Amino acid sequence: MSKMAPEMLALQRLYHWEKTSPNRVAFTQPMGGGVVQDTTWGEVANQVRRMANYLQSQGWEPGSKVAILSKNCSWWIMSDLAIWMAGYVSVPLYPTLAAATVHQILTHSEAKACFIGKLDGWEQMKPGVPVGMPCLSYPLSPPDAIKSYPGWEKICKDTPPLQGNRERGGDELATLIYTSGTTGMPKGVMHSFSNFAWALDAGIRRLPMGADDRMLSYLPLAHVVERVLVEHGWLRTGMQVFFADSLDTFAADLQRARPTIFFSVPRLWVKFQQGVHHKMPQAKLNLLLSIPILSGIVRRKLLKALGLDQCRIAAGGAAPMPLALLQWYSKIGLDINEGYGMTENLALSHITEPGKNQQGTVGPAYDGVEDRIDPENGEIQMRSPALMLGYYKEPEKTREAMTEDGWLRTGDKGRLDKQRVLSITGRVKDLFKTGKGKYVAPAPIEDKLMTHEAIEACVVTGANLGQPLGIIMLGADYQSRAADAGARAELEQSLAQHLKTINAALDPHERLQCLVVASTPWTVENEILTPTFKIKRNRIEELYAASYDGWESSGKKVIW
Template sequence: MPTIPADSLALQRFYHWERTLGSRVALTQPMGAGVVQEFTWAQVADQVRRMAAHLQAQGKAQGWEPGAKVAILSKNCAWWLMSDLAIWMAGYVSVPLYPTLASETIRQILTHSEAKACFVGKLDGWSGMKPGIPEGLPCISYPLSPDDAKKSYEGWDAICARNQPLAGEPIRQADDLATLIYTSGTTGAPKGVMHSFGAFAWALSAALKRIPMSADDRMLSYLPLAHVVERVLVEHGWLRTGFAVYFADSLDTFAADLQRARPTIFFSVPRLWVKFQQGVQAKMPQKKLDFLLSLPIIGGLVRRKIMKALGLDQCRIAAGGAAPMPVALLQWYRKLGLNICEGYGMTENLAVSHITLPGEDQIGTVGPAYDGIETRIDPASGELLMRSPALMLGYYKQPELTAEVITEDGWLRTGDKGQIDAKGLLRITGRVKDLFKTSKGKYVAPAPIEDRLGQHPSVEACVVTGASMGQPVGVVMLSPDAAGHSGTAAERAELSSKLSAHLDDINAKLDPHEQLDCLVVIKTPWTVDNGFITPTFKIKRNRVEEVYGPQLEGWVSERKKVVFGD
């Protein structure tokens, strides 16, 4: 790893803001019922130091080894970030857990990581998660924790009140392990990705060259902090630049949270960008919107009005990622004057790999690599390989799995197939392992077909499958609006007609062996709770195939272009 300046490491940056911007608001936390609590850098530092003192004392009393693991199970909130800092300041390693995990997965991660304690914070469905907490594991609750957690575990405020702030500026070195990020994973059990403080620092330095951020910026934190993008962009971006972080309260208040934060930098996953689009289209038909946008003066007023209604009128950098961004969606936002940068990365490389350049016409690609990133395409498999100082140290306690994805000379096997053009722009063409073979012996890459399927407004999510079948099949989940208007025979007939036309358009552009036999329409939502999607809205292909695979042949035998599967 190249030399990492000590003053770019997370804790050192925190001490810098404590010294220089102590009276400035660092975190803005909604407390419910319209109440908002603000924390200055000095107030954050005071609480972090008190909690770090408690963790050190507890570790000493219980014989925790240096670098012991401490978990965080909570939705995003001010105490999440303060917990992470306190863990680091006390000399330990943080283990964040997604706040939507089933109890079995929670127990698996806490056991595998050998967590010595756990912060139990703001959560929905805590009663279902609680059985995953090993008996006897010391836990700490937050002011926004569920009532049962507050009764079961000592509270953050009480602990801070009885501890004096930890003195001095304890530091961690660049090579020190900072965290284990357990991958949400579309297949298999989560793996603990090990990242150092130096890797985070290098990733931020690379990101800032492409996405300039400063203390004058504002970000809304709402995607799980357990996910690598939110962790790098929000937490470490905050620590590096000192910008203000606002937290979302709930899904019901999300629109109001956006209006309150007025973010200048905003990242979202494709599914949420689609929901924003559908919200606009529900109030104004696309034909009318296109007409108004074509008018010289009125078009500008309409654009500003829509952006203000979305809470994005102050947004100077918009980005998307975690799953492919449909080209049509990017073009739709571009017409509104919002150029969304599409990023590409993985937990294993701290999500710092590629991103499109603001203002450049790079739609359909994920842009060029960040400075300092090496990339190449494996000539045999077409797989993208990359190398950088932000690569993981490996999978925790799984050296054999580490060896499968990192070559002896330090290249990460991404698992993604890609093409790099003459300008250095990367186009992701599918997953190496997602390819499947039909009964005709032909390979099908589902990702590009799914991208086209998802462009229909009635389609919320989709999977193309059909291994060992004559032709591929598209399984589509309806958007909430379409699902709500498909109950009667007449509504289904109308929807079937529209989707049939969409299927014809797609098949006309595919090779014969790729053409879809039919579309199977699923009304039941695919959610994190029922196991169809990950916490970052990636579809679990194996789960879809497991549930619907046995019925595919039957649906195909109906010889209809569109089959309603539930």
């Protein structure tokens, strides 16, 4: 473990900004109805000190766990800091979990209390909170939580601020980040304060960030990327963080923030692209971009309409980005850096280098990260000082995740070129064998499927079938269009042609028998997607496997 300078650890960064920039705006928080609330570094530190004093007065053992169940907001980050200042360990929960998962995480982590924050589905989650667990509410919590639990503002009013600068050692456990559960029950990944500080050091060397930057926080803070990039990026640099209010106000929130650094998952980059196509068909866009004087004006207008005209670093990750999508954004003047990482390594493994054409790869490793490919099965393995301390209360699973010589088994397959630039080629366990005994890697075929503008998400499956199948979900626009018989026939023809083109480029055993259009949207709520919009393959199998044989033998190329 590399030793981090104490002044780079999370709490020490808070004390630094409290002392040097107390009047600078740290957070811009929408309060609903178009009203926003700015909070300065001095005010952030004051509220954190008061809440820390309150938490400490509960008399829990040092190192006790305290949970946060909320959508992103300024109180989320202040709660995290207060938990640390009080000598405890934070346990964030995704704000979209089912009650059973909420219960499983709160009991497994042995949380002493839980902050119940800004939530859309509190009624459904509430039964998951263990009976008798003390809870606290935020100003934007659901009315029922505000009525039932002690409130942030009253606690801060009634409690004096904790005096002095309490420090937490770099080796101390800071948080348990529960994985998003693509492969079964979430595991509690343990990370120390040093892990975060080291990750920021390495991250800033590849993608420089500073006090003048602005970020919009909207992907769940319970997810490792948002936690490292937004929360710890903010603590390190002193930049201003804007929060999104809701899905409906997202476009306005983006315009308000005009972020200079923006990270998004592939699903949302696709949605932005579909929004542009909705207003301007690709053929017209191509024409305008080909006219020298006009092209610059068109690019600026498009990026301004997206709220990304000030964006100097754009990044994507959490799932593979289709090459065609990356190329489309480059064409409109926004180069997206594609990153690769996991909860277990604080999302800090590889990312493409700005200004270098590494599209279609995830770039070289960050400085200080070692990588290698297992010659047996092609698995990517890595190690760095940001590697987890292990899975909480799961020594057996921790051992399984590591090689004997201390490298993390990522579960992803990949290849390194001569420049040590990494390309991901699929998941070690996602490979499936067709009835002909041939292995199929779904990820590269899924990337090809995603190039059709109507397809928002897809899965290639078919263990033990003669040929694999593609199951696709249409974008909302196309779902409503498909209700019209004429439009549906046209779309069916376009999808059948797309299938034909893809199959022509595949090996015989990889060719898709047909495309199946899912009628049920895939959402986080029906548990087909993780909170970061990754598809749970095991859930797809549960829902559709019984129909595979019928689809395969139907003789149709597109099945609705």
